[in-house]
Structures are given as C-alpha cells and as structure tokens.
Amino acid sequence: MLNKEEQLLINKGEMLPLMEEFYTIQGEGYHTGKAAYFIRIGGCDVGCHWCDVKESWNANLHPPTKTDLIITNAKKYAQTVVITGGEPLMWSLDYITSKLQRLGLKTHIETSGAYPFSGSFDWICLSPKKTKLPLEAIYPIANELKIIIYNKNDFKFAEEQAAKTSANCELYLQPEWSNREKMLPLIIDYVMKNPKWKISLQTHKYLNIP
Numbered sequence: 001m002l003n004k005e006e007q008l009l010i011n012k013g014e015m016l017p018l019m020e021e022f023y024t025i026q027g028e029g030y031h032t033g034k035a036a037y038f039i040r041i042g043g044c045d046v047g048c049h050w051c052d053v054k055e056s057w058n059a060n061l062h063p064p065t066k067t068d069l070i071i072t073n074a075k076k077y078a079q080t081v082v083i084t085g086g087e088p089l090m091w092s093l094d095y096i097t098s099k100l101q102r103l104g105l106k107t108h109i110e111t112s113g114a115y116p117f118s119g120s121f122d123w124i125c126l127s128p129k130k131t132k133l134p135l136e137a138i139y140p141i142a143n144e145l146k147i148i149i150y151n152k153n154d155f156k157f158a159e160e161q162a163a164k165t166s167a168n169c170e171l172y173l174q175p176e177w178s179n180r181e182k183m184l185p186l187i188i189d190y191v192m193k194n195p196k197w198k199i200s201l202q203t204h205k206y207l208n209i210p
Contacts, residue, residue: 006064013095013118017042018065019056019086023077027204029125030144030170031108037078038210039070039096044086046112046132050150050176056086067096075103083119084110093119110146113138128161139164146200149183150176155190158197174200 002010009015019042026036040053042062055061074081081100083093089111097107097119108123113134126142128134145165147158155173162171173191175183191197204210 002064009066010064011092013092014067015064016067016070016091016096017059017062018070019053019062021070021073022210024210025204025207026080026082027202027207027209028174029146029172029200031080031123032200032203034080035078036080036082036108037074038082038084039074041083041085041088041091043090045090046087046114046129048129048131048148050148050178052177053086059086059090068099071096071099071103074100075105078105080106080108082108082110087112087115089113089115089117091118097121111138113142117141126165128157130157134161136164140166142166142169144170144172146172146174148176149173149187150179151183152186155186162196171197172200173197174202177202177205 006015019040021039023037026032026034040056042056043059044057088109100107101120106122109121110125110127112129112132113126114132117138123143124141125144125146126134126138127146142165145162147154147161158173173187175187187199191199
C-alpha cells in the first residue's frame with residue numbers, strides 16, 4: 001500500500017512501479033537489432049492470455065522507484081531507451097521522457113494505446129489488443145503498428161487497426177511465440193500478398209537474451 005507521499009510522486013511521474021530494467025538488443029519490430037535500455041513498468045489490465053510477462057500485471061508487486069534513479073541507470077548504458085510494460089501509459093511519462101531527452105537519449109515506447117497518452121517520444125510502437133482497444137488519439141501519432149498473430153482472425157483485426165493509422169506508419173505482423181510454427185507460414189503468405197506489411201519476429205528469444 002502506497003503512502004501519501006509515494007502516491008503524490010507517482011501521480012507526478014517522479015516515481016514509477018519499476019518491474020525491471022536492462023540493457024539488451026531490441027528484438028522486435030522496426031528497431032530490431034539495435035542496442036537499447038529497457039525500462040519495464042509494472043501494471044496492466046489489458047489481459048492478453050498469451051502475455052509472456054504476466055508477472056508485470058499487478059503493479060503492487062513492483063516497488064515504487066524514484067524516476068531519477070532509473071534515468072541515472074539508463075544514461076550509463078544507452079543512447080536509446082524503450083519504455084514498456086505492463087502497460088506503461090497507465091502512468092505519467094512526461095517527467096521521465098523530458099529528462100531522458102534533455103540528456104540526449106532517444107525515447108521509445110511500446111504500448112497497447114489503451115490509456116491516455118503522456119510523455120515525449122522519438123518512436124511510438126502501438127500494439128493493439130482486442131481485449132482493450134486503443135484510444136483513437138494514438139493512431140495518427142503511431143510510428144509503428146505491431147499486431148500479434150495468434151489465429152487467422154487476427155489478420156482481419158490487423159487490417160482494421162492499420163486503416164486507422166497514418167500513411168507513414170510502419171506495419172508489422174508478429175507470430176505469437178507459442179503458436180509461431182503454425183502461424184508463421186500463414187504470415188509469410190499474407191505479407192507476400194499484402195506487401196505493405198512486414199514480418200516481426202521475437203529475435204531476442206532466438207538469441208536467448210532478455
């Protein structure tokens with residue numbers, strides 16, 4: 001249970017429920033293969049049944065951490081910082097992103113878009129989920145749309161979501177990891193017939209890195 005001071009600092013974005021932070025290679029989407037410092041914030045109510053970080057869902061399990069400490073750790077390692085979750089937009093990200101950018105670091109976010117947008121980002125990866133759809137305001141500012149393909153119905157969902165994004169948005173289809181052997185041939189065929197889409201793979205899992 002948060003005390004009043006902690007709650008005030010969280011509301012201002014000066015503390016965040018940090019689950020983990022680590023320096024690694026970006027494994028998915030447009031920036032695959034690039035070194036980046038990941039900040040994973042706890043808390044998510046989107047509820048994807050195939051989520052591979054379900055331990056992130058309960059924010060109460062992840063202690064409020066001073067944002068300045070997170071920033072200090074990030075600047076030791078990286079030129080690019082990826083804020084992810086959980087669902088990071090459950091929290092105010094104005095403070096952390098403004099300070100990271102003043103230090104000359106690039107800021108990226110991976111989000112379902114289901115919460116009001118905050119923060120200043122150089123790259124916005126929108127990964128919509130059927131269980132809690134994005135708010136309309138995020139579609140025109142998304143740099144990248146990443147749709148997880150678990151079954152054949154997800155191709156229709158992908159097209160519905162892509163229709164809402166800008167003409168410059170990069171479009172990716174990514175097989176859900178546990179179902180990849182079944183769905184990847186279908187994704188390959190789909191992308192060859194619809195070349196506006198590209199394939200994203202979770203290359204960090206093949207490389208056995210975080």
